[in-house]
Amino acid sequence: xxxxxxxxxxxxxxxxxxxxxxxxxxxxxxxxxxxxxxxxxxxxxxxxxxxxxxxxxxxxxxxxxxxxxxxxxxxxxxxxxxxxxxxxxxxxxxxxxxxxxxxxxxxxxxxxxxxxxxxxxxxxxxxxxxxxxxxxxxxxxxxxxxxxxxxxxxxxxxxxxxxxxxxxxxxxxxxxxxxxxxxxxxxxxxxxxxxxxxxxxxxxxxxxxxxxxxxxxxxxxxxxxxxxxxxxxxxxxxxxxxxxxxxxxxxxxxxxxxxxxxxxxxxxxxxxxxxxxxxxxxxxxxxxxxxxxxxxxxxxxxxxxxxxxxxxxxxxxxxxxxxxxxxxxxxxxxxxxxxxxxxxxxxxxxxxxxxxxxxxxxxxxxxxxxxxxxxxxxxxxxxxxxxxxxxxxxx
Amino acid sequence: xxxxxxxxxxxxxxxxxxxxxxxxxxxxxxxxxxxxxxxxxxxxxxxxxxxxxxxxxxxxxxxxxxxxxxxxxxxxxxxxxxxxxxxxxxxxxxxxxxxxxxxxxxxxxxxxxxxxxxxxxxxxxxxxxxxxxxxxxxxxxxxxxxxxxxxxxxxxxxxxxxxxxxxxxxxxxxxxxxxxxxxxxxxxxxxxxxxxxxxxxxxxxxxxxxxxxxxxxxxxxxxxxxxxxxxxxxxxxxxxxxxxxxxxxxxxxxxxxxxxxxx
Numbered sequence: 061x062x063x064x065x066x067x068x069x070x071x072x073x074x075x076x077x078x079x080x081x082x083x084x085x086x087x088x089x090x091x092x093x094x095x096x097x098x099x100x101x102x103x104x105x106x107x108x109x110x111x112x113x114x115x116x117x118x119x120x121x122x123x124x125x126x127x128x129x130x131x132x133x134x135x136x137x138x139x140x141x142x143x144x145x146x147x148x149x150x151x152x153x154x155x156x157x158x159x160x161x162x163x164x165x166x167x168x169x170x171x172x173x174x175x176x177x178x179x180x181x182x183x184x185x186x187x188x189x190x191x192x193x194x195x196x197x198x199x200x201x202x203x204x205x206x207x208x209x210x211x212x213x214x215x216x217x218x219x220x221x222x223x224x225x226x227x228x229x230x231x232x233x234x235x236x237x238x239x240x241x242x243x244x245x246x247x248x249x250x251x252x253x254x255x256x257x258x259x260x261x262x263x264x265x266x267x268x269x270x271x272x273x274x275x276x277x278x279x280x281x282x283x284x285x286x287x288x289x290x291x292x293x294x295x296x297x298x299x300x301x302x303x304x305x306x307x308x309x310x311x312x313x314x315x316x317x318x319x320x321x322x323x324x325x326x327x328x329x330x331x332x333x334x335x336x337x338x339x340x341x342x343x344x345x346x347x348x349x350x351x352x353x354x355x356x357x358x359x360x361x362x363x364x365x366x367x368x369x370x371x372x373x374x375x376x377x378x379x380x381x382x383x384x385x386x387x388x389x390x391x392x393x394x395x396x397x398x399x400x401x402x403x404x405x406x407x408x409x410x411x412x413x414x415x416x417x418x419x420x421x422x423x424x425x426x427x428x429x430x431x432x433x434x435x436x437x438x439x440x441x442x443x444x445x446x447x448x449x450x451x452x453x454x455x
Numbered sequence: 456x457x458x459x460x461x462x463x464x465x466x467x468x469x470x471x472x473x474x475x476x477x478x479x480x481x482x483x484x485x486x487x488x489x490x491x492x493x494x495x496x497x498x499x500x501x502x503x504x505x506x507x508x509x510x511x512x513x514x515x516x517x518x519x520x521x522x523x524x525x526x527x528x529x530x531x532x533x534x535x536x537x538x539x540x541x542x543x544x545x546x547x548x549x550x551x552x553x554x555x556x557x558x559x560x561x562x563x564x565x566x567x568x569x570x571x572x573x574x575x576x577x578x579x580x581x582x583x584x585x586x587x588x589x590x591x592x593x594x595x596x597x598x599x600x601x602x603x604x605x606x607x608x609x610x611x612x613x614x615x616x617x618x619x620x621x622x623x624x625x626x627x628x629x630x631x632x633x634x635x636x637x638x639x640x641x642x643x644x645x646x647x648x649x650x651x652x653x654x655x656x657x658x659x660x661x662x663x664x665x666x667x668x669x670x671x672x673x674x675x676x677x678x679x680x681x682x683x684x685x686x687x688x689x690x691x692x693x694x695x696x697x698x699x700x701x702x703x704x705x706x707x708x709x710x711x712x713x714x715x716x717x718x
Contacts, residue, residue: 063546063547063675064546086519086521087519087546089519089520096543097543097546098519098520098541098543098546099517099518099519099541099542099543099545099546099548099674100518100519100546101543101546101547102546102547102682103546103547103675103682104682104685141619141620204586204595204596205595208590228618229598229599229617229618230617232581232582232583232598233582233586233596233598233599233633234586235583236550236554236581236582236583236584236585236586236587236590237586237587237589237590237596239550239551239583239587240551240554240555240586240587240588240589240590240591241590243551243679244551244679245549245550245551245678245679245680246550246551246583246680247680248550248580248581248582248583249580249581262683263680266580266688267682267685272685272686272687272688273685273686273687273688274682274684274685275682275683275684275685275686276680276681276682276683277680277681277683278679278680278681279681280679281679317595318594318595318610318626318627318630319595319597319624319625319626319627319630320624320625320626321622321623321624322612322622322623322624322625323622323623324620324621324622324623325620325621325622325623326619326620327619327620327621329619338717361718362712362717362718373637374637376637380637381618386580387575387580395715395717405688406580408688409688412689416715418708418711420704420708424696424698429694429696430690430694431688431689431690431694432694433693433694433695434694434695434697434711435694435695435696435697436697436704436707436708437696437697437698437704438698438699438701438704439701442701442704443701443704443705443708444705446701446702446704446705446706447705447708447709449705450705450706450709451709451718454718
């Protein structure tokens with residue numbers, strides 16, 4: 061906690077200029093020989109660490125701290141659609157168990173719905189210590205207002221330390237609602253989680269829209285909330301259940317919701333890139349849509365699934381479900397071949413756990429090369445046609 | 456109908472680097488634009504306005520004084536009113552503090568039927584601020600809206616897009632929606648509006664003007680999450696680089712696939 065104080069007496073026009081140039085967020089305003097900090101400041105403290113000596117100073121200010129010992133347990137919210145749980149929940153259970161070994165906490169699942177028996181049993185089979193259940197016909201369809209009330213009720217009873225949500229489309233709408241209700245922090249789409257012995261969750265994710273990772277924590281609020289994308293972690297192996305089931309009912313009657321689901325319209329299924337073993341991913345290196353035909357021989361030969369980067373979705377070349385990255389899908393294939401992709405960090409975080417990564421790009425300094433196993437430094441318009449000739453010789 | 460639309464100024468490029476020696480962020484901060492998702496939020500707002508006579512679109516943003524630029528752009532596209540909420544004490548705001556600030560601004564403006572947000576921003580990428588604003592205002596929200604199907608005095612019917620299904624939802628006013636991009640076509644700024652609106656007043660709201668002026672609820676102080684460290688992403692040490700003529704490179708790639716038994 062704290063703020064940045066500018067010691068105006070140590071400031072000159074020159075040092076002010078230095079600070080303006082140093083700040084990555086343009087948070088300094090210098091007018092009439094007075095330097096001020098505007099709302100763009102992210103408290104990154106670069107001006108304190110790297111700025112002119114003594115001009116910027118970080119002032120700590122104290123405030124009462126919460127008793128962290130009162131909050132125990134890591135809880136995974138089990139999302140489901142029409143009675144089927146989303147597998148991201150079990151991946152989060154796997155991670156929660158790893159974290160709980162450090163803090164010696166219990167791992168629980170929270171299930172909200174109607175006729176949830178099968179989901180509860182499946183949760184137990186992953187070796188959780190407790191399953192908390194709110195089962196009621198009123199919870200048949202997910203409703204963000206009513207479900208938020210339920211989580212608030214659960215938190216009042218259980219005083220959880222950590223609540224984890226899948227970073228699905230539903231989770232990304234639900235978790236923030238819960239965070240605001242409980243007036244606590246939430247970190248979206250963490251790519252890595254760690255924990256301190258005092259129970260502080262370390263949430264790591266790309267930040268500031270760039271190629272930077274941030275380690276984020278919630279030092280003075282409980283519960284700590286995070287969403288994590290599907291396929292980031294591994295589900296634990298199933299085991300003999302040892303956990304306990306707890307049925308809960310709301311203390312207060314449910315406030316009526318002003319959202320009413322009229323109709324749910326299933327979409328035609330498309331091949332889910334999250335489950336693919338072999339992926340060919342294409343990016344902005346392709347100059348026009350027709351050029352994608354170049355990779356067809358390789359795709360057929362490998363029986364690969366095609367995926368792409370965000371700009372190609374923006375071009376309208378692919379269905380949005382084909383996008384790899386934090387704003388698309390996370391993939392973990394056995395093989396991924398990246399063609400014409402330079403690798404923004406959001407993309408890299410979505411595929412870096414592939415077993416074998418081969419990248420083709422003409423720019424030797426592109427970021428994707430830093431995480432690929434094999435880098436083919438060449439223009440895709442040169443290399444791929446040659447490769448197609450070699451593939452032709454096989455048949 | 457009174458529509459409040461939230462927009463944000465974001466960096467035009469995501470190319471941010473960390474200096475490996477000093478750990479300092481290197482970013483071309485002068486290069487900014489309107490968050491691309493907000494263009495769709497604005498378009499949807501204008502279409503909603505045009506369905507009910509006498510409706511207005513009031514755009515709001517939180518940011519440094521220079522963020523007025525995105526509000527001007529919203530005028531040129533079709534906005535009627537605009538307000539900037541800005542205060543040095545908002546510095547260091549995380550999602551909760553940002554959403555709280557915007558909810559306070561919306562309460563201060565008052566008298567609204569619909570709040571419209573883009574699905575997410577391209578710099579934060581969290582998609583969390585919209586739903587949190589709704590919770591702070593105590594109103595329902597519908598995410599990922601692509602179309603307004605019907606509007607009455609009391610509410611509207613919208614279509615939302617999810618991964619494996621679409622949803623048709625009825626929601627009562629007042630409410631908040633977040634707008635998914637790619638379905639509407641955002642209108643371009645008009646030259647005529649540019650001339651008409653370039654000196655149109657933009658409201659300025661500071662912390663002391665808000666319904667809750669307690670500085671502890673804003674900026675870093677009001678933020679439960681803290682950035683403890685920033686660092687460059689991991690690199691793989693065992694990367695192998697292959698160079699050569701196009702024939703050699705194709706052969707290398709072919710051999711790699713053969714070795715790993717994919718061809």
